[in-house]
Amino acid sequence: MSKVKTSNRTRIRRVPTRAVFDREILNQILDEALICHLGFTDNEQSFVIPTLCWRNENRLYVHGSTGSRMLKILKSGASVCVTVTLLDGLVMARSAFHHSANYRSAVILGPMHHVDNETDRLSALEHFMEHIAPGRWATVRAPNNKELKATDLFWIALDEVSVKVRTGDPVDDVGDMDLPVWAGVIPIKQQFGPMAGAKDMQLEVAAPNYSTVFGQRWVNE
Amino acid sequence: MSKVKTSNRTRIRRVPTRAVFDREILNQILDEALICHLGFTDNEQSFVIPTLCWRNENRLYVHGSTGSRMLKILKSGASVCVTVTLLDGLVMARSAFHHSANYRSAVILGPMHHVDNETDRLSALEHFMEHIAPGRWATVRAPNNKELKATDLFWIALDEVSVKVRTGDPVDDVGDMDLPVWAGVIPIKQQFGPMAGAKDMQLEVAAPNYSTVFGQRWVNE
Numbered sequence: 127m128s129k130v131k132t133s134n135r136t137r138i139r140r141v142p143t144r145a146v147f148d149r150e151i152l153n154q155i156l157d158e159a160l161i162c163h164l165g166f167t168d169n170e171q172s173f174v175i176p177t178l179c180w181r182n183e184n185r186l187y188v189h190g191s192t193g194s195r196m197l198k199i200l201k202s203g204a205s206v207c208v209t210v211t212l213l214d215g216l217v218m219a220r221s222a223f224h225h226s227a228n229y230r231s232a233v234i235l236g237p238m239h240h241v242d243n244e245t246d247r248l249s250a251l252e253h254f255m256e257h258i259a260p261g262r263w264a265t266v267r268a269p270n271n272k273e274l275k276a277t278d279l280f281w282i283a284l285d286e287v288s289v290k291v292r293t294g295d296p297v298d299d300v301g302d303m304d305l306p307v308w309a310g311v312i313p314i315k316q317q318f319g320p321m322a323g324a325k326d327m328q329l330e331v332a333a334p335n336y337s338t339v340f341g342q343r344w345v346n347e
Numbered sequence: 348m349s350k351v352k353t354s355n356r357t358r359i360r361r362v363p364t365r366a367v368f369d370r371e372i373l374n375q376i377l378d379e380a381l382i383c384h385l386g387f388t389d390n391e392q393s394f395v396i397p398t399l400c401w402r403n404e405n406r407l408y409v410h411g412s413t414g415s416r417m418l419k420i421l422k423s424g425a426s427v428c429v430t431v432t433l434l435d436g437l438v439m440a441r442s443a444f445h446h447s448a449n450y451r452s453a454v455i456l457g458p459m460h461h462v463d464n465e466t467d468r469l470s471a472l473e474h475f476m477e478h479i480a481p482g483r484w485a486t487v488r489a490p491n492n493k494e495l496k497a498t499d500l501f502w503i504a505l506d507e508v509s510v511k512v513r514t515g516d517p518v519d520d521v522g523d524m525d526l527p528v529w530a531g532v533i534p535i536k537q538q539f540g541p542m543a544g545a546k547d548m549q550l551e552v553a554a555p556n557y558s559t560v561f562g563q564r565w566v567n568e
Contacts, residue, residue, distance in 0.1 A: 135392060140415045160448075160535075161434055163384035165395035171356065174386035174395050176432035176452050194361045211397035213382055216479065216539075221488035222472060223498070227381075231397050251443060258437065265528050267442035277444070295545040307486050308552040310544040314381075317538040318437075323531040324516040331529040 135235055136288035146289040155230045155289065156181040156210055157257070164188060165207040166199050179210065180254045185281040186210075186234060187241075187250055197278045200238040208234040208282050216312040219296035220305045228292050228311060235286045241279035244271075250279050259336045356456055357509035367510040376451045376510065377402040377431055378478070385409060386428040387420050400431065401475045406502040407431075407455060408471055418499045421459040429455040429503050437533040440517035441526045449513050449532060456507040462500040465492075471500050480557045 128149035138145040146152075162179040165172060175196050177188045186208060190197050200206065215228035241247050248269065255263045269277070296309050321333045349370035359366035367373075383400040386393060396417050398409045407429060411418050421427065436449035462468050469490065476484045490498070517530050542554045 140412060160437075161432065161450075163386075163395050163397075163430055163432070165384075165386040165393040165428070167388045167391070167393050170388070171426055171456065172386040172388050172393060172428040174384050174428045174430035174454065176384075176430060176434075176450070178448060191361060205392055207386070207393040207395045209384055209395040209397060211382065211384070213397075213537075216381075218480065218483070219487070221490070221494075222476060222484070223488075223490050223494040225476070225487075227399060229382075229397070233395065235392065235394075255443060255446070259439065262439070263443070266440070266446075267444075267523050267526055267528070269442070269444050273442075273444040295547065302488050303547065303549055305488055306550055306552055307488070308542075308544065308554055309548055310542055310554070312539055312542050312557070315538045316434075317536045318533055321529075321531055321533050323529065326516065326524065327530055328524055329527055331527055333529055333531070336533070 130287050130289050131285045132288055133235075133286045136233060136286050138288050138290060141290075144290045144292050146291045151230070151291065152232055152284065152287060152289050153181065155212060155232050156186055159210045159212055160258070162186070162188065162208050162210045164196065165209070166196065166204060168195070168199055178254075179208070180257050181284075182250070182253050182281075184284050186284060187254065187279060187281045188238075189251070189254070189277055189279045192276055192278045194278075197280070200280050201240055203237045205235060205237050206282070210234075213314050214293070215314050217292075217296045218309055218312065220298045220302040220307040220309050224296055224298050226292065226296065228294070230291045231289070233288045234282055234284060236282050238280040238282050241281065244274050247274055247277065247279050251277070259334070262334065262336075351508050351510050352506045353509055354456075354507045357454060357507050359509050359511060365511045365513050367512045372451070372512065373453055373505065373508060373510050374402065376433060376453050377407055380431045380433055381479070383407070383409065383429050383431045385417065386430065387417065387425060389416070389420055399475075400429070401478050402505075403471070403474050403502075405505050407505060408475065408500060408502045409459075410472070410475070410498055410500045413497055413499045415499075418501070421501050422461055424458045426456060426458050427503070431455075434535050435514070436535050438513075438517045439530055439533065441519045441523040441528040441530050445517055445519050447513065447517065449515070451512045452510070454509045455503055455505060457503050459501040459503050462502065465495050468495055468498065468500050471502075472498070480555070483555065483557075
């Protein structure tokens, strides 16, 4: 089992039994998530910005428009925090106190690295699209030079990470087990589709089948 | 129309056409979301922690175990950032560059306020549960004194907020409109259920009907 790299800063102190060190679990979380929340400090104020993300090997990538405040700060090399969260369910206990949530989360610390090279930028963007919609990259108009220049890409290494997972039923106090309260889990899933063609589509183009990607969460038309 | 309060720090610079100032939209985002991402700075390092949240009037609440690092920092009164994001769809354009996402997000800045009083803590927790599962509070075992002491609650005022919304079809370049590429939106929804009773339920208790709360996103057994 490949291990998640951690540090004193990412060691889990609260409910350490939820800490996970299996690298495969980390990869699954990052590959299932579409967005991350990126935290940085500007002028002593914390900011948390949601942005699309994708993993390639030991790196998690984000992109954005050159000139945005966030990307300027990322370029400074400051250590940031990138958090990815999948909310899997609401945990309903017999007592108010033991209510909880099922979730999988990854908290990644470190500096962001700028993708300077246009060739690397292009291949990272291709990787992103192919992750979400396999086969699509070859069909769309590729970025031109102006568009590539207007797109900034960054990655953070998966070298200082904490992964937390809660699954399963509520854990109630022994004395509460006989209370006449429904206890259990309300699962939460992301559901994709049905795909909705753009109103200004001028050509009859069949909707591609990306449903295999997201499996059962996808609803086809 | 009640307006979202903003500031120079929360003024939207990137794609300002996506800025939204309708207070009702802000409330809808916060009421639909179950989690927020809370950003704070500790020892010059940014941290972003996912946590459950709920709104009451002009306040967004979070809770957690007393003694957690995050809650200790919140108590210090430092200005933090609380971000709530709903990912509504993937926007598939004819060109790689114009791919996008539909989303609704709120970024809230300011200090967190500690709920010192146990009576206020109890009523805030009741409000939280009733928001997610109306009618449930009266059926569960209420928190005892020890549990109430072990729970910290905080709120942030909705006084310095930026709200961003993107909806609808991709916006492609005029020159790309005739490309034989499927363009449109892949909607994303959170789906709740079916409710799964705890394996250790010793009594026959019918699953309550919370389906009205989350509307069509709920799948009943």
